[in-house]
Amino acid sequence: MEQAISSVDRATSELRQMIFSGELAPGSDHLETELAERLGMSRTPVREAALTLRAQGLVELRPRRGLRIAPVSAQDMRDIYDILTELESLAAARAAEARYSRADLATLASTINDMDTALANDDLRAWAQADDRFHRELVRLGRNARLSMIVSVMRDQVRRARSTTLFMRPKPVQSNDDHRAVYQAIAAGDAKTAHDIHHTHRRQARDMLVALLEKHQLHGL
Amino acid sequence: MEQAISSVDRATSELRQMIFSGELAPGSDHLETELAERLGMSRTPVREAALTLRAQGLVELRPRRGLRIAPVSAQDMRDIYDILTELESLAAARAAEARYSRADLATLASTINDMDTALANDDLRAWAQADDRFHRELVRLGRNARLSMIVSVMRDQVRRARSTTLFMRPKPVQSNDDHRAVYQAIAAGDAKTAHDIHHTHRRQARDMLVALLEKHQLHGL
DNA sequence: GTATCCATTAACGTATACATAAACAGATAC
DNA sequence: GTATCTGTTTATGTATACGTTAATGGATAC
Numbered sequence: 001m002e003q004a005i006s007s008v009d010r011a012t013s014e015l016r017q018m019i020f021s022g023e024l025a026p027g028s029d030h031l032e033t034e035l036a037e038r039l040g041m042s043r044t045p046v047r048e049a050a051l052t053l054r055a056q057g058l059v060e061l062r063p064r065r066g067l068r069i070a071p072v073s074a075q076d077m078r079d080i081y082d083i084l085t086e087l088e089s090l091a092a093a094r095a096a097e098a099r100y101s102r103a104d105l106a107t108l109a110s111t112i113n114d115m116d117t118a119l120a121n122d123d124l125r126a127w128a129q130a131d132d133r134f135h136r137e138l139v140r141l142g143r144n145a146r147l148s149m150i151v152s153v154m155r156d157q158v159r160r161a162r163s164t165t166l167f168m169r170p171k172p173v174q175s176n177d178d179h180r181a182v183y184q185a186i187a188a189g190d191a192k193t194a195h196d197i198h199h200t201h202r203r204q205a206r207d208m209l210v211a212l213l214e215k216h217q218l219h220g221l
Numbered sequence: 222m223e224q225a226i227s228s229v230d231r232a233t234s235e236l237r238q239m240i241f242s243g244e245l246a247p248g249s250d251h252l253e254t255e256l257a258e259r260l261g262m263s264r265t266p267v268r269e270a271a272l273t274l275r276a277q278g279l280v281e282l283r284p285r286r287g288l289r290i291a292p293v294s295a296q297d298m299r300d301i302y303d304i305l306t307e308l309e310s311l312a313a314a315r316a317a318e319a320r321y322s323r324a325d326l327a328t329l330a331s332t333i334n335d336m337d338t339a340l341a342n343d344d345l346r347a348w349a350q351a352d353d354r355f356h357r358e359l360v361r362l363g364r365n366a367r368l369s370m371i372v373s374v375m376r377d378q379v380r381r382a383r384s385t386t387l388f389m390r391p392k393p394v395q396s397n398d399d400h401r402a403v404y405q406a407i408a409a410g411d412a413k414t415a416h417d418i419h420h421t422h423r424r425q426a427r428d429m430l431v432a433l434l435e436k437h438q439l440h441g442l
Numbered sequence: 443g444t445a446t447c448c449a450t451t452a453a454c455g456t457a458t459a460c461a462t463a464a465a466c467a468g469a470t471a472c
Numbered sequence: 473g474t475a476t477c478t479g480t481t482t483a484t485g486t487a488t489a490c491g492t493t494a495a496t497g498g499a500t501a502c
Contacts, residue, residue, distance in 0.1 A: 007456065031483065042457045043484090051269055055276030057367065064464055064483055079365045082315075086307040094303075144300040146278065150371055228486065252453070263487045264454090285453055285494055 007041045011049035014039060019058055019069055020159050026071040026221055029062065056153045072161050072221050074213040080154045081206035087151050088135060089199040091142025092182055096191040100141065108137045108183055115176050124166055131172070134179055138198075141186070158209075161221040165212045175201070228262045232270035235260060240279055240290055241380050247292040247442055250283065277374045293382050293442050295434040301375045302427035308372050309356060310420040312363025313403055317412035321362065329358045329404055336397050345387055352393070355400055359419075362407070379430075382442040386433045396422070 015035070018024045036046045050067050053059045060068040072080075102109075114130035135155070139148050178201040185194035213221065236256070239245045257267045271288050274280045281289045293301075323330075335351035356376070360369050399422040406415035434442065 033483070044456055044458090047485095048269070048272055048455095051272045052276060055273060063485090066483080076367075079367050082311060082365060083308065083368055083371070086311050087304065090303060090307050144303060146297075146300050146375070147304055150304070154367070254453075265486055265488090268454095269485095284455090287453085 007045035008048045011035075011039055011041065011045045012052055015046075015049055015053060016058065016156070019053075020156075020163075022160060024069045026069050026160065029066040029068050031066040035067070057157050070157070072158060074210050077158060077161060077213055078206060078210050080158050081202060081209070084151060084154050085199055085202035085206065087147050088139060088202060089195045091139045091144065091147060091151075092186065092198040093191040093195040094143060095138065095141035096186045096189050096194040098141065098143065099189050100186065102187065105141075105183065105187055108134065108141065108186070111137060112176065112179050112183060115179065119171065119173065119176060127172065128163070128166055131175065131179075138182070161209070161213065164221055165209060165216075168212050168216065169208060174204070228266035229269045232256075232260055232262065232266045233273055236267075236270055236274060237279065237377070240274075241377075241384075243381060245290045247290050247381065250287040250289050252287040256288070278378050291378070292440070293379060294440060295431050298379060298382060298434055299427060299431050301379050302423060302430070305372060305375050306420055306423035306427065308368050309360060309423060310416045312360045312365065312368060312372075313407065313419040314412040314416040315364060316359065316362035317407045317410050317415040319362065319364065320410050321407065323408065326362075326404065326408055329355065329362065329407070332358060333397065333400050333404060336400065340392065340394065340397060348393065349384070349387055352396065352400075359403070382430070382434065382439070385439065385442055386430060386437075389433050389437065390429060395425070 015024070024030060032043045032046050032050070036043045039046065050059060050061060053067075054061055057070060059070055062068050111130050111134040115127055115134065118124070118127035118130055132155075136152070139151050142148070178197060181197045182194050182201070185191075185197060236245070245251060253264045253267050253271070257264045260267065271280060271282060274288075275282055279291055281291055283289050332351050332355040336348055336355065339345070339348035339351055353376075357373070360372050363369070399418060402418045403415050403422070406412075406418060433439070
């Protein structure tokens, strides 16, 4: 009983992919008809996908101009990281309060190992993926479905900018140490430490990324 | 040249209104066709509005069952207030850092006066409205458009529950004092104090509301 | 009486049709 | 040359059509 994927879902995920990959460039406009043709469907599912993507901040709808792929400025990056900082730190605190067993934290621990391995291999893409998994798992452990949703939407908004700057940034050694410290605080049930370390971690990430964007004049990524 | 309001916009705002007023009861299901007829339009704009409302967490879309008006449990309330607490407190800190002039803060100050007046008159509805304006203005002063958006979506999700419990809660005297203290910290440029007071303020509001919902068995408001 | 199967119904997902109004170009006035 | 006007084009907003498929109820088997 396989679930035939609906056109709307396909449009949503394919458009997301095209945005993340840069195939649809930040700031560019695309007519509904054009996208519908590219995706091999009628305008209706494209329109519906567009509404969802707009709600997630990935596109703007400009009547008679088409969908505009939302650019992300340095200021946007700051704003988004501020939100991520607060909400992920809250999740870290809640995770610590939840008194998870080591077994419950196994997934979190494994992402940290993956990051270590990737770093040893100088494989930045693998590192970024493991980093992503760490943050996603951390938020999941915080057990607040709305918070998870918001964080994942914000994370998507900076995905392009993050992958563009991935190879410009210094080796993320500090990141791994931070993650390990957060993990240990959660395992120890120390909510305040988990919160504060993660907070500092995210604020540093924000400053580093914003500096990169501004230095390289990467406007509207 | 007045801007003829589009059907989608009308559907969105009318459905929102019907949800807030309780005309569409929490947990109830409503077919697209039925709603379209009630609003005097075809299914298309109703569907599009539904997608937006889903993104805002106000309805769920259940194929062949219709739109379900999202209920808000005590746990939901806790989750939402946790998010509001962090984000509004961040906004308060940012507002303090922005070094606004007294003139810039006039609107904020006026909402506090309105709350005092309303409380003196025992007019709880007017108090709630002024309280809303205070929080909205506070967030606006934080200058983070995405944060403002998230906060307003979260606030909408608990709107029904708040108005239901409005007359059960103790007189919000403490609230007015808290708001005044936050205002003064912002005016003084003291980000930490603004943040911490508002944080405590929101956490207390959360505990009070959650206790009310649980005590009165108000499930799925 | 209960459970299973099947026919019927109707809500949805998607495609298509169409009127409206914005964008653009070309023409005209100055 | 510049600005305004006008006609044309076309993307959109909305309505409608239609096939698919999940939900419902009744019949049948036990």
